[in-house]
Amino acid sequence: MVKDSRHASGPASEERTSIRAIAAFSGGLDSTLAATLVHRTGIGVLLLHVKHLWSGGREAEERLRAAADRVGLPLRIVDASVDHLDVVRHPKHGYGAGVNPCVDCHIFMLKIAKRLMEEEGAHFVVTGEVLGQRPKSQHYKALLEVAEESGLGSRLVRPLSANLLPDTLPVERGWLRREDLLSIQGRGRDAQQALAERLGIRDYPQPAGGCLLTERVYATRVRDAFAHVGKDNVGAEEFELLGVGRHFRLSEDFKVIVGRDEGENAALTRLAGGRVRMEPVEVMGPTVLVEGLPSVDDLALVAALASRYCDHAGRDPIQWRVLRSGSETLLDAVPLDPADPRIAGWRLGG
Ligand code: SF4
Structure with a gap:
């Protein structure tokens, strides 16, 4: 069950107003929900979109900005097109069904998120990843590897599946409570759609299968x-x-x-x-x-x-x-x- 935690009370909620997070943002429903869930606890959220050769042109960027506007969160777009090419050419974790190096791609993007977190003096990073949603890149072990290899470790929070994963620093410190976080897993969309309804998030794009590399x-x-x-x-x-x-x-x-x-x-x-x-x-x-x-x-x-x-x-x-x-x-x-x-x-x- 999803609780609206805008009115959270206690010492942790007072501390939350000084806590800030960077949220990886694709403009899709899952990353929107993850960022919104954290923001609704009182934590400041800066959306980050890492742009690369396959992330779409000007129209895609306009859709992204419109999606960020709809949830009322600031958006930073970082163009990493050149460096990302090496991830596609030489992925340590290999390719998915196409030439999509999804695990390496996530690690690459989260390294950029970590850098931004440090530059901004933020405390942790949020993604919309869902356990088991993509069989090759979002299974349990892959999610732990991505956290480790990005250097974020326990500062990486996946709010949609967090209660199925090891505890993270924000939970240990009381910035986030377990009841702020969810236990969604698998490829279904019902839980996300219900959550969107509850959080008043509308006009989100239908999930895409992946980028052209897939x-x-x-x-x-x-x-x-x-x-x-x-x-x-x-x-x-x-x-x-x-x-x-x-x-x-x-x-x-x-x-x-x-x-x-x-x-x-x-x-x-x-x-x-x-x-x-x-x-x-x-x-x-x-x-x-x-x-x-x-x-x-x-x-x-x-x-x-x-x-x-x-x-x-x-x-x-x-x-x-x-x-x-x-x-x-x-x-x-x-x-x-x-x-x-x-x-x-x-x-x-x-
Ligand atoms: S689908 Fe494309 S953009 Fe998304 S993680 Fe995989 S390779 Fe990267």
Whole structure:
């Protein structure tokens, strides 16, 4: 049962007004509930969002600010995009089902929260983690490891599951009471929804499955890039490129990226770097990038593949402009038959 502890009494409640916490904040329901529960005890709460390459763009940031406004808590956004890349490339605790290094990612973010806690003279850190909600990263042992390896130890409180976990410093010191904290576990959402109702929290987003790193198609492309160019050579732009267009590996020497719409064509042009870029000359069709060391014959095959995605009925040849190292050449190609079985075999991630 959840108690509203706004009117807590006794010496601990007086002390609470001088106690402050940093609350990791994703804008989702669980982190909102955790921060709100602690704030309702009289403890000062500063929300912290750690931004990285997969945490969304400007719209996501606006949603985050709106969510913080709704609960009336100050929000600090820390951009850790560059340092976070190494967590994705070299996770000590490995990956989940995709290339999502969730345990390392939590440790990384909580190290930043610890730093902010120390800078702000705050006393502990709060997260919305729920025991057993994610089988690989939020089981009992993983939660203890994250607390330990982040350096927070007993200064890390998960209010939604705290009564199922070892006692923390805020409980031992009486800043938080066990009855302020909960025993939620598992993947269900009923307890959180009931708590949201009780705390008057509305307009929260539906839970997301995880970031792009958890997605199968994206993970296949990332693994291919790691294997072919080396983990340390996959930087921010490469990770972004892996999320744009259709990707095909035609051989160990080169891969092909084909835009699916105007927005992706523009993104591919922006991210082309030193890759070969190809564009159809007289028909509407995709922008194409070729990465690696394609021969002239390889480019003819790429043009045939890409022609299959042009707005062009039939099998008449399509002319392509090929831009490579500052030079421009033209190439004609007959579109591949859409039923050609090689196409599915080349496709990275379906
Ligand atoms: S889902 Fe993505 S952002 Fe969330 S912890 Fe896992 S890797 Fe990090």
